Amino acid sequence: MDVGRVNEIFQWKELLLYVEGRKKCRKCGEKQYRTTNSKWKTALLVLPVMLIPGILRLILPLSFFTQLSLIFVLTIVCFSFMPFHYRFTDKEQALF
Numbered sequence: 001m002d003v004g005r006v007n008e009i010f011q012w013k014e015l016l017l018y019v020e021g022r023k024k025c026r027k028c029g030e031k032q033y034r035t036t037n038s039k040w041k042t043a044l045l046v047l048p049v050m051l052i053p054g055i056l057r058l059i060l061p062l063s064f065f066t067q068l069s070l071i072f073v074l075t076i077v078c079f080s081f082m083p084f085h086y087r088f089t090d091k092e093q094a095l096f
Helices: 036-059 064-085
Strands: 002-004 009-011 031-034
Touching: 031 036, 036 064
Parallel strands: none
Antiparallel strands: 002 009
């Protein structure tokens, strides 16, 4: 399963624990940075991890263990989908 742009394709497992600026292009050797749009998309993926447990706690009587389990599962799902939203550029871009 490949993720990336037409010019450079990275493997999903290479991007799973991606650190900004540490990935280098195999062709030109330039450091790769996520685009602003990519940063926003991945931030929106993290939002449910923070909101869903709190909303469910208000609606349903969940135990502490259940809340932790839910947060853990949502985090794993979130991080596994993040690499599909990564787009790269050779210049660092601001978030705003």
